[in-house]
Amino acid sequence: MRIADRIARLGTETAFAVAARAAAHKAAGHEVFPFHLGDMNIPTPQNVMDAACGAMRAGKTGYCPSPGIPELRDALAGDVSAARGVDYSMENVAIQPGGKPVIGKFIMACMNPGEEVLYPNPGYPIYESQIEYHGGVAVPYRYVRDDAGFHIDLDYLESLVTPRTKAIIINDLQNPLGAECTPQERERLAYLAMRHNLSVLLDEAYFDIRYGGKSSSLAAIPGMQARSIILYTFSKKFAMTGWRLGAAIGPKAVIDIIAKLNVNDESCSNHFIQHGALEGLTGDQSGPRAILETLKERRDIAVDLLNSMPGVSCPRPEATFYLFPEVTELMARKGFGADYAAFAEDVLVRTGVSLCTRLHFGRPLPGEKQRFVRLAYSGIGADEIRKGLLALKAYAEA
Known part of the structure; x- marks a missing residue:
């Protein structure tokens, strides 16, 4: 069969290749500590599961409205x-089969082929993939690090804007950096x-995965609600x-387009799962609180151990479940220089720690000299975190 030319522009999440390598290493009889993929090994709250099962038994197994059931919207x-200090109604909400589809549907609704879209790098790789797949020009902006963590290089970002620039993607509470924007x-x-x-x-996506302080949204700044689409997901909080x-949440004119894309792509999101999510939003909130407590314990263990390692430096983010430690000195001392792949393989073989590197989150930008890796602690328990990172510490000290 003839394959369409645009498929050559479609990217992927290379972190899944790390997962495959880790699985092969484990299948060979080795212990593996899975810091590579941001899945969660924490149970969904019981009231959410009960509500979804109850809706299934009640016959909520057929089609439902393409934008989502009205009660959930x-x-x-x-x-x-309420959480962001804005004013939305159900007409501003289109339920999606996950948060990820919002990226592609935003691009389809707001970008023409040949137009430029600014996106974060390091950042979630699907941004670049969807921009290029739909014929746009993906223009990466960068972050800088200080003692408080990572921040957008705003002067550099503004220098990238041209008459062809039509959109910008902002991942506040960011994957992989764990960074958040300051009010300024x-x-x-x-x-x-x-x-x-x-x-x-x-x-x-990580607005509600927060351990201290309070999350804020760019949409709350006067003038921004009318030009912004919020990507919301139930995956993290629940x-x-x-x-x-x-869900996609934003101006009705764009949400109507996204709902029309729903009709074309998947008809509707799963009916009975929406009733589970409704219970999550309106019912007992002890489940989400327990999830946060579990993640905070894991974060603290991981950050403390990483910062005890020679050649490793890691900020303590107040949100997300990702860490992005600098390992420039460690990689140099081990003789890897800038060879991320060889370093990650050596770490896996010698310690069992499976991690992603900076290269899994976008092409390196000109002038990059510091080296970073990403560890996710959402899918690995506290005891395994200790065991794996103590092995990594011994590796760093050797």
Whole structure:
């Protein structure tokens, strides 16, 4: 069969290749500590599971409205509005089979072929993939690190804007960095978006995975709600990664387009799962609180151990479940220089620690000299974190 030319532009998540290598290493009889993939090994709250099962038994197993069931759209609009200080109604919500589809549907709705979209690098690789697949020009912006963590290089970002720039993707509470914008950064990003009339995708998948302080949204800045689509997912807050449920939230004109794309792509999201998500939003909240407590314990163990290793330095993020430690000195001392692949393989073989590197989150940008790896602690328990990172510490000290 003839394959369409555009398939050559379609990227992937190379972290899954790391998962395959880790599985092969484990199948060979070795112990593996899976820090590589941001899945969750924490159970979905019981009330969510009960509600979904009850809806299934009640016959909620057929088609439902393409934008989602009204009860869930209404509840989600209220929840997001209250948490972010904005004003949405159910007409501003289109339920999706996960958060990820929002990326492609935003691109299809807001970008023409040949137009430029700014996206974060390091960042979630599906941004670049979807921009290029749909015929756009993916333009990466960068981050800089200080003692507090990672921040968008705003001067560099603004220098990238051209008359062809039509949209920007902002992942506040960021994968893989664990970074979040300061209020000053959000104000400047809002100014930039309004000055250049940019459509904005706000990927807020980790808005509710927060251990201290309070999350804020760029959509709350005057003028931004009208030009922004929020990517929402139930995967993180409710440990529902495999349930595949999320939402696009934004101006009605764009949400109507996304709902029409729903009709074309998947007809509708799973009916009975939406009833489980509704219970998650409106019912007992002890489950999400317990998930956060578990993740916070894991974060603290991991950060403390990483910062005890020679040649490793790791900020302590207040959100997400990712760590992005610098390993420049360690890689140099071990003789790997800039060879991420050889370093990751050596770490896996000698310690059992399976991790991703900076290269799994976008092509390196000009002038990059520091080396980083990413560890996810959402899918590995506290005891395994200790055991794996103590092995990594011994490796670093050897």
